[in-house]
Amino acid sequence: GYQEYLKLKQRVEFLQTTQRNLLGEDLGPLNMKELEQLENHVEISLKHIRATKSQQSFDQLLELKRKVTHVSLLF
Amino acid sequence: MGRGPVQLRRIENKINRQVTFSKRRSGLLKKAHEISVLCDAEVALIVFSTKGKLYEYSSQDSSMDVILERYQRYSFEERAVLDPSIGNQANWGDEYGSLKIKLDALQKSQRQLLGEQLDPLTTKELQQLEQQLDSSLKHIRSRKNQLLFESISELQKKEKSLKDQNGVLQKHLVETEKEKNNVLSNIHHQEQLNGATNIHHQEQLNGATTSSPSPTPATAQDSMATPNIGYLCFHLVHLVELGRAT
Numbered sequence: 001g002y003q004e005y006l007k008l009k010q011r012v013e014f015l016q017t018t019q020r021n022l023l024g025e026d027l028g029p030l031n032m033k034e035l036e037q038l039e040n041h042v043e044i045s046l047k048h049i050r051a052t053k054s055q056q057s058f059d060q061l062l063e064l065k066r067k068v069t070h071v072s073l074l075f
Numbered sequence: 076m077g078r079g080p081v082q083l084r085r086i087e088n089k090i091n092r093q094v095t096f097s098k099r100r101s102g103l104l105k106k107a108h109e110i111s112v113l114c115d116a117e118v119a120l121i122v123f124s125t126k127g128k129l130y131e132y133s134s135q136d137s138s139m140d141v142i143l144e145r146y147q148r149y150s151f152e153e154r155a156v157l158d159p160s161i162g163n164q165a166n167w168g169d170e171y172g173s174l175k176i177k178l179d180a181l182q183k184s185q186r187q188l189l190g191e192q193l194d195p196l197t198t199k200e201l202q203q204l205e206q207q208l209d210s211s212l213k214h215i216r217s218r219k220n221q222l223l224f225e226s227i228s229e230l231q232k233k234e235k236s237l238k239d240q241n242g243v244l245q246k247h248l249v250e251t252e253k254e255k256n257n258v259l260s261n262i263h264h265q266e267q268l269n270g271a272t273n274i275h276h277q278e279q280l281n282g283a284t285t286s287s288p289s290p291t292p293a294t295a296q297d298s299m300a301t302p303n304i305g306y307l308c309f310h311l312v313h314l315v316e317l318g319r320a321t
Contacts, residue, residue, distance in 0.1 A: 002151070008174050015181040022188045024211030027218045035222070039215045041189060042208050048190030049205050056198055 096124060104132045117142055 020026045021038055022045075030038065086092040100122055111118040111134040119142040120132040133139040186192045187204060196204065 002148070005171055005174070008171065008178060012174060012178050012181060015178070015185060019181065019185055019188065022185070022211060023207060024214030027215065030218075032219065032222055035215060035219050039212065039219065042212050042215065045188060045190030046205065046208050046212070049193065049201060049208065052193045052196075053198070053201050053205065056201070060198075 100130055104130070107132050108134075117145075119143065119146075 017026070021030065022042065024042075027035065027038075086095055103122070104120060107118050107120040110116055116134070117138075118132070118134045119139055122130040124130070131139060133142055183192070187196065188208070193201065193204075
């Protein structure tokens with residue numbers, strides 16, 4: 001009942017704090033070690049995001065090339 | 076006290092506003108404590124300044140959390156009293172359910188912030204995410220640098236204070252050495268003086284006869300070759316007394 005609600009609430013609050021830290025906010029209470037861990041997480045995440053972006057660009061390029069070839073074949 | 080009735084509006088003057096905040100805040104905290112003591116009430120007071128600094132009071136030490144939990148439970152239960160359907164499992168499920176939805180949304184966005192489950196995102200969304208994390212990285216790094224600078228300046232202060240202590244101790248050491256050397260040369264000097272007068276006395280006593288083999292201070296001086304501080308101090312006191320006698 002109420003206890004479970006409380007636990008869920010705590011989880012939500014914890015996630016919210018982590019979220020804010022990942023966005024570079026509320027860094028005050030973090031010590032050096034925690035800051036380094038956070039920096040690490042963000043760096044790795046950026047790597048993945050950039051890799052995904054590259055992949056998407058590549059796929060889009062392929063698609064466009066295919067379309068161009070297709071259209072040019074019509075003429 | 077205020078000059079006349081105070082207008083209940085935001086104080087425009089920055090300094091007056093800050094001063095008033097300071098004064099009224101301490102008054103408020105005082106009143107909270109008083110009512111809690113006088114009337115045996117459980118009181119919690121929370122004030123956030125415009126700058127975001129927290130000022131708080133609670134009736135017993137470290138019971139702010141207790142009072143807050145009591146408040147939550149009370150307001151939840153009170154709503155159930157006012158609206159009986161809330162205590163009901165169905166609506167209760169709603170409350171819990173909406174929180175669950177919130178949790179799931181948070182978890183999903185958290186995954187994406189960590190660079191996982193990026194598939195459903197469009198190029199534009201990915202771009203936005205990248206920019207968010209990039210600026211976050213800047214903040215994190217600048218905060219790291221701030222901490223490093225702070226600890227460097229702490230250590231520099233420590234270094235200076237230790238150097239100063241070192242200097243004081245060095246001075247002390249030099250002065251102690253000087254005193255020790257003075258003591259030594261005084262003793263030697265006194266020994267020489269006493270040696271001369273002793274021989275003189277002995278010759279007078281013995282008349283023109285050969286100088287009697289009195290224990291010359293020469294041997295006494297030789298035995299002084301390796302003195303220790305304790306021996307020196309005793310000797311110094313003895314000589315000072317002799318000096319006074321003559």
